[in-house]
Amino acid sequence: MENPGKLFLAASAIAILCGCEKVIDLPVADSTPRLVVEGNVFDGPGPFTVHLTRSASFYNSDPPPSVQGAHVRISDSAGNSEDLSEGANGVYTSSSIVGVPGRTYSLEVESEGKTYTASNTMPEPDPIDSMTYEYLDSTDYAFLSAQDFGDFITMYHTDQAGIADFYQVRLYKNGALDKPNITKNTYSDQFFDGLQNKELLLAHPFHAGDTVTVELWSIDHVAYDFYTTLNSVSDNNGGGPFSGVPENPITNISNGAYGFFGASAVTRSTVVIQ
Amino acid sequence: MKQLLLVLIGVFLAVGVFAQNATLSGNLRDAKTGEELIGATVRINAVQAGVSTNVYGFYSLTVPKGVYEVTYAFIGYGPITEKVDLNADVVKNAELSPTEAQLQAVEVTGKKGTDNIRSTDMGLVKLDMKDVKTMPVLFGEVDVMKTIQLMPGVQQTGDGNTGFYVRGGGPDQNLILLDEAPIYNASHLLGFFSVFNGDAVKSVDLMKGAIPAQYGGRLSSVLDVTMNDGNSKELKVHGGIGLIASRLTIEGPIVKDKGSFIVSGRRTYADLFLKLSNNDGIRSSKLYFYDLNVKANYRLGKNDRVYLSGYLGRDDLGYKKDFGFDWGNITGTLRWNHLFNNKLFVNTSFIASNYDYKFNVAFDGDNIALSSGIREYNLKSDFSYYANSKNTIRFGINAIHHSFQPGTFTTTSASMNGIEIPEKFALEGAVYVSNSQKASDRFNLDYGLRISGFNLIGPGVANTYAPGSDVPLTTADYSSGQSIKNYWGPEPRLSASYVLTEFSSVKAAYNRTRQYIHLLSNAGTGAPTDLWYPSTNNVQPLVGDQISLGYFHNLKDNTYETSVEVYYKDMQHLIDYKNGADILLNPNVESQLLYGKGSAYGVELFVKKTKGKLTGWIGYTLSRSDRTMAELNNGSPYPNRYDRTHDASVVAMYQLNEKWKLSAAWVLATGNAVTYPEGRYEYAGQVVSVYGERNSSRMPPYNRLDLSATLQGRKTAKFSSNWNFAIYNAYARQNPYLIGFRQNADDPSVTEAYQVALFSIIPSVTYNFEF
Secondary structure, three states: OOOHHHHHHHHHHHHHOOOEEEEEOOOOOOOOOOEEEEEEEEOEOOOOEEEEEEOEOOOOOOOOOEOOOOEEEEEEOOOOEEEOEEOHHHEEEOOOOOEOOOOEEEEEEEEOOEEEEEEEEOOOOOOEEEEEEEEEOOOOOOOOOHHHOEEEEEEEEEOOOOOOOEEEEEEEEOOEEOHHHOOOOEEEOOOOOOOEEEEEEEEEEEOOOOEEEEEEEEEOHHHHHHHHHHHHHHOOOOOOOOOOOOOOOOOOOOOOOEEEEEEEEEEEEEEEOO | OHHHHHHHHHHHHHHHOOOOEEEEEEEEEEOOOOOEOOOOEEEEHHHOEEEEOOOOOEEEEEEEOEEEEEEEEOOOEOOEEEEEEEOOOEEOOEEEOEOOHHHHOOOOOOOOOOHHHHOOOOOEEEEOHHHHHHOOOHHHOOOHHHHHOOOOOEEEOOOOOOOEEEOOOOHHHEEEEEOOEEOOOOEEHHHOEEOOOHHHEEEEEEEOOOOOOOOOOOOOEEEEEEEOOOOOOOOEEEEEEOOOEEEEEEEEEEEOOOEEEEEEEEEEOHHHHHOOOOOHHHHOEEEEEEEEEEEEEEEOOOOEEEEEEEEEEEEEEEEOOOEEEEEEEEEEEEEEEEEOOOOEEEEEEEEEEEEEEEEEEEEOOEEEEEEEEEEEEEEEEEEEEOOOOOEEEEEEEEEEEEEEEEEEEEEOOOOOOOEEEOOEEEEEEEEEEEEEEEOOOOEEEEEEEEEEEEEEEOOEEEEEOOOOOOOOOEEEEEOOOOEEEEEEEEEEEEEEEEEEEOOEEEEEEEEEEEEOEEEEOOOOOOOOOOEEEEOOOOOOOEEEEEEEEEEEEEEOOOOEEEEEEEEEEEEEEEEEEOOOOOOOOOOOHHHHEEEEEEEEEEEEEEEEEOOOOEEEEEEEEEEEEEEEEOOOHHHOOEEOOOOOOEEEEEEEEEEOOOOEEEEEEEEEEOOOEEOOEEEEEEEOOEEEEEEOOOOOEEOOOEEEEEEEEEEEEEEOOOOEEEEEEEEEOOOOOOOEEEEEEEEOOOOOOOEEEEEEEOOOOEEEEEEEEEO
C-alpha cells in the first residue's frame, strides 16, 4: 500500500498548485567511482549471473562502465562453492551452484585489490494461486491517464501466517521485462499476514494479444530494505518540504560498494490477454 | 518540592513586612468594545512604578501611600492620566479609546517608549493585529503565522507555508496555544493557511528567547494566541469576503458590561470553483476547510469571572468516492478568574485538545481506512501575586493527561488484516514559581524555576531493541495505570535587563526547557499524517538550553526601536530516522529512530519604526543550526534542513491618506540545506543516484516581494468597510519548492535536474465590513 501521506500530497498538489516546473542547469559534486554489484541466485539450477559495473559522474549519459578481470565466487551454507566465469561487459556466470530455499548464499568479489562480500538467505517460494485481468480506465481510478487505460492483472497468492514475509513482483510483456517498474512492486505482508493476498498490479496496463508473465519473488527482510530504500531514492524529489533526506540504498555488500546480492525463490504464472 | 514551598513562604513573609503601602488594582478595557486589554501599562512616574495588565486585563500595583498621577496606556490607544488618592487601596477600572487609523499615523502611540528598554523580555515578538490585517498575504487570507515568519529568528518551512522554525528548533518544538489550549497541527491545506482566523484573534505573542516559567512542554518557543472576548457594549457583526474564503463574526454583550460572547466562522470555497469544471472527477472533488471560534465570558461578581472558549477546525479533501481525507483540531478551555484580594489573582483552567485525521481509500472494490490522533486534558492554576511595586510573583501547578492513538487501519477486504497500534497514555505535570523583580532603578530581573515530570502509564508494553534490529529484544506488559517510565527535571528560567540610558539597555537570558512529546515525520514538516509520540523507555525527553544576550536602543524619541540579540542553543535527545524508516502503523516505530544532539547559534538585528506615516521593520538573522547523530553522516555534524545562513525581511506600511494604506514585505533567505546526488549507477536497468554528505548542498536563495493596498470605504457611525488588494510574489520569482532529478523522457540515458515552483504572481482582493 502506498503511504497515505504521499497520496494526499499528490491529490492536493494537483488540486491547488501552479506547478511551474522547468528543467534547470544544476551543477553537482562528483564522487569517487565505486563498484556496483547486481547479483541474484534463484531457486533452481541456474545459471546465475553477477554483473559488475562502476558508478560514474551524475550527468554522464554513457552506459555504466563494466568491471573486468574480477574474481567472483558464490558459496552456500551447504558447503558448495563456485568461481564464476567472466563473460562480456562485466557479467560473471555460474554453472554448478544450485539455488535451494533455506540456504544462505555468500558472494565474494575481488577486484583491483579490494575484496567485497555479501550474503543473503533464500526464503521458501510462495505459489501464485491464480491471476485475473480487468479493463480499467479513469472511471475506475481517477489517477489513470488516457495512455494508461488498459487491462490490469490481479494476482492472488497465499501468505504464510505468523512470520514476516516479503515479496517482489516483476512483470514481463511478451517475454520482455517491464524495466521502469522493475523494483516498484516490493511489499511486505504487514497488511495480509496469513491471508490470501489480492495484488492489483497497477504498474503496467496490457492490451489484447499480450502474453503476460508475472514473477512472484519471495525475498528476505534484507532484500526488502534494499528495494524499498532504492525505490524511495529513485522517486526522490530532492528537498521538497515533504520528502525525507535522500540516502543511498541499504546494501548488503561490504567495503563501500553499491548494489545488492540477493537470493530469491521465484514462482511464475502466465496469462494471454483476450 | 520542599525547597520550592520554603521559597514561596519566605517570599510571602518578606512581602508582608511592608506596611505603609496601598494597592491600586482593576481592569483595563477598550472603551468601544469592552475587550480587555492585554499588556497595557499602568504607571506612576512619581515613584517609578509600573505594571502591565495580564492576559485577562487585570493589573495590581502597590506603592507607598500618597496621591499620584496614574497613566494608563496601550499601543494604538490614547493614553489617559488621572489623579488617584492612594492613601487607601483603590480599585479602578479604566477604559482606553483606540486612536483612529488615520490619526494613529501621526499621533504619538500610547505605548510608553521605553517599555522595550526596561522590560526583561528578550526574543519576544508581539504582533499588532491591526498591522497583521493590512499585510499582503497569499490569497488575501490574513494570517498571523505568516507575519510571525517575517521576524528575525523565525523561518518559514516552505513557500506559502505556515510552519515555522525558531532559532534552529524543529516545528514540533513550538508550543502553539489558542486560549491556553495546545494546537497540535496549526495548519490548513498543506500548510498554506493557519488555523488562526484573524477576526477571532486578539493578541499574538511569540517567545523565542526568554520563556517565562509558567510556560512549558516545548523546547524552542511559545506562540501564545488569545481570542477576542467579544464586544461587551453592543452587538456587532463583521466579516470579510475573500478570493478563497469568507469570514463572519458576531459578537455582543450577554449582559451589558457583565459578559459577552463572540462567534467567528470561516470557510474556504475553492471547492465551489471545482464545481464549475467540466471534468467530472474535479467536479466531484472536495477541497475545503472551516474554522469556528466561540467564546463567552461572564462576571459572577466583583472577584470572579468565567470564560468558555472553543475552537473547531477541519480540513476535508476528497475525490469522488475514491479517496477522502479529513483532519482537524478541537479545543475547549473553561477558565475561572478569581481575585482573592487586590494583590492575588488566580486563574484556573480546564483545557481539552484533540487532533485527529481520517483517511479513506476505495481501492479495488474495497474500502480501507486509516486514522490517528492525539488528545489531552489539562488542568492548571496560575497565581499572580502583585507583592509590591518591586516584585510580582507568579506560581502555579499544571497536570496533563495525554493519550496517543498512533494509528488504526481498518479494511472491508477479506484479503487484508486490520491493524491497530495500541493507544498510549501518559501524565505530565509541572509546578513553577517565578518573580519579576525591580532590583534597582536600572536593574530588572525575572527569575523562576519550573519542575516538570512525565509518566508513561499502562496499559501498554515497553519493548527494548538490539542496535539495528526492528524486532523487540524484550517485551514487558503493563496493566492499566501502572507506571512504565518516569522522567522529570528542573527548568530554570532567568532573564535580566540593565538600563544604560533612558533609551538603551543590555539584557541577558538563560532558559532550560524540557519536552516530553515528539512529532515523528520522515518528511520535513507539517503533513497531517505526522505522528505525535510520547517519551518512552527508548525515546528520551528533549532537553534544551539557551543563552541569549541583547542590546536594545531606541532612537529619535522612541520613533525607532532597534535591537541586536545573540543566542546559543543546545538541544539533547533530538530524533532523526534510520534510512528507510517506517513510521506508519509500525508497532516497533521506536526501533526506527535515531537519537542525537543539535546546536544553533546566531545574531538577530531588528530595527522597527513605530511612529509616523511610514512604519515597519527590517530584520536580519545570521545563523547556523546543525544536528549530530552517531549513525548519520559518519557521526559528523550536518546542517539542519532549515539552517539559514542569511535571513532578511523588510516590512513597510505607509498611510498615504485617510483612505489608502499601502504595505509591502520583502524577504530574502539562504536556500534550504539539501542533499544532491554526486554520481549515478544502474541497478536492474534503473538509474540510481549516489548521495554524498547529508545536507551539504543548498537550494537557490529564496526571495519574494508582496504588496498590498487597503482602501477604507465609506464610514458611518453604524457601518464601515474596507477593500484589501494584494499581490503575492509581485515580481513573479519562481522560488523552487523542490528540486528533483529524473531520467529525460525522450532519452532515458540522460539525467536532468528540474525544479518545481508553487506560486507565480498571485493577486487577490478581499472585502471587509463591520456594522
